[in-house]
Amino acid sequence: MQSRIARAAEELFIAKGFEETTVDEIAAAVGMSQRSFFRYFASKDEVVLDNLERLGEELAETLEARPAEEPEWDSLRRSFDPVVERLLDPAMREHDKALHRIVDTSPRLFAAYLGRLDRLQRSLAEHLVARAAGSGREPDELVLRAMVGCAFACLHAAMLQSAAEPEDFGRSLDRAMAALRPAQV
Amino acid sequence: MQSRIARAAEELFIAKGFEETTVDEIAAAVGMSQRSFFRYFASKDEVVLDNLERLGEELAETLEARPAEEPEWDSLRRSFDPVVERLLDPAMREHDKALHRIVDTSPRLFAAYLGRLDRLQRSLAEHLVARAAGSGREPDELVLRAMVGCAFACLHAAMLQSAAEPEDFGRSLDRAMAALRPAQV
DNA sequence: CCGGATGTGTCAGTGACTGTCAATCATTGC
DNA sequence: GCAATGATTGACAGTCACTGACACATCCGG
Incomplete structure (x- = not known):
């Protein structure tokens, strides 16, 4: 229903x-x-934002499945694979395109979407912190949080860049993440 | 009034x-x-978010005053000086602390705040694009957009990190931005 | 003084959302 | 089959943020 x-x-x-x-x-x-x-x-927003929730779960699972010794930046890139994949599938691509069109017509809904993204980022950062701690490394919470935010900024920019051609998303994402790869990683 | x-x-x-x-x-x-x-x-939210609007204007002005040949990452760091400065002033610090406490109690208002931040990021990115073009450089819009998002991710993480001790904000910001400085800058 | 401009409060309404309650439907046990 | 119980639904009244309309009050300039 x-x-x-x-x-x-x-x-x-x-x-x-x-x-x-x-x-x-x-x-x-x-x-x-x-x-x-x-x-x-729960609300009118949920109709649209439930989709993000589900996608967020996939991202989290993908990140959790990455090896603990892999550089975080690479793990984060891999965690975006579900997004890239769904944009390669024509049916899913159309649906995602439609969702973004809906979100674009309402600044209020877009803000709610950003709020959701922020929550997802927090949980991914927590995972990376726990991962580092579990590997006997001293986790730098500040840097890991900022890094997750950076990775999502790349995702966001790539989304914007490839709004007209969603098949280009993967390439844009890789380009952005290569250019913004932190020096110390 | x-x-x-x-x-x-x-x-x-x-x-x-x-x-x-x-x-x-x-x-x-x-x-x-x-x-x-x-x-x-215009709305109940505006009571709180007008403060961000004003601060955003300061950030934009600061960025616009930076030399065009300066690396973007450094320009972005400098554009955050108004934030750092206000947190060094006890009266302003208390006000900002209060504002953040207000925003923290309402996920909806926090989302609206993020929406505002996103708009500010867009305008700063546009400025950097125009700056690069005005200097005879071919601007990479995707990368500049992502970079602005990265810088704000560092700002955001530093805010979170120094919520209890706002005087530490500047140090946290510098640490995050040093750690996340893109390799190619 | 008068008319126009400006500011204010009242009022009724919209739309998202909520709690309550009666009616209906579905299920279970005798 | 029937009664009791639990689940689902719609109607209704209400809250809250917000809006348009309009009457009224105040101020200022000619």
Whole structure:
């Protein structure tokens, strides 16, 4: 049921804009009351941001599967592979493109998306800290946090750069991460 | 009048939380109607985020004053001097500390803050692109965008690290930016 | 003094979201 | 099959941030 609502909502968002689409309209589109919509989604934002949550989980898993002795910068690049991969698949690419178009129409939703990204970054940084500690290395929390932020800045810039051609995302990401690779790594 | 409202609002936010404070309460605290509150501020968020706007202008001016031939990474570090300086001033430090405490109590406001930061980053990146072009260099927009994002990631990590001791912010910032300095700069 | 400009408060409303409650549906046990 | 119980749903009233409209008050210049 939740995915049915999400699909109907996404269509409406694309057709008329995120802010211009009311929850009543979404609910009506799937034949339920507005009250019930909120039984399936915590908020209107969640319809869109749940996708990020799922992707974030994939990134976290990928990072956790990297070898502990690998340089963090490389591990972070590898953790972005799920993003690169989904943009190589035509169906997923179209969906992601649509999601970004929705987010782009609403500064408020975009901000909420950034808030989510920040939370993801925090959890990835925590993992790297724990990883370093588990390897008998003294983790520098400040630097690891900043590094995760840097890696996401590269991801973000590559997203922006390849908005028109999502297949180019992987190349842009690699270029950005090569150029911004920290000197001490 | 606007700053009087802002002061009253900030006190209420600190006392009972951002989300827990209603616009009616703020308006009553300064002896006006809720409708008039919205004549002074575009939204409740603006009370807090206007501070960031002003600081962002300072950062942009500082960056614009840097020499065009200076490495971008160094220019970005210098552009953060206004932040460092205000945290060295006890009165400003207390105010900034209070603002961060307010933002920390509301994920929604924090997200809005991140949205603002993103906009600031975009404008700084644009400036760097224009600067490079004006110096006869071919600007790499992707890399410059990512670099600005990296610099802000360092700023953000340093903020987090020195939340309890804001006087340490400058040192943390320098440490993070030294560690994350791109190899090719 | 009068008219125009400006500022204010009241009011009703929108839309996201919430708690409550009655009605309905589905399941289970006798 | 029926009654009891649990789950689901929609209706409803309300909160809160925010908005447009409008009447009223104040100020200033001719």
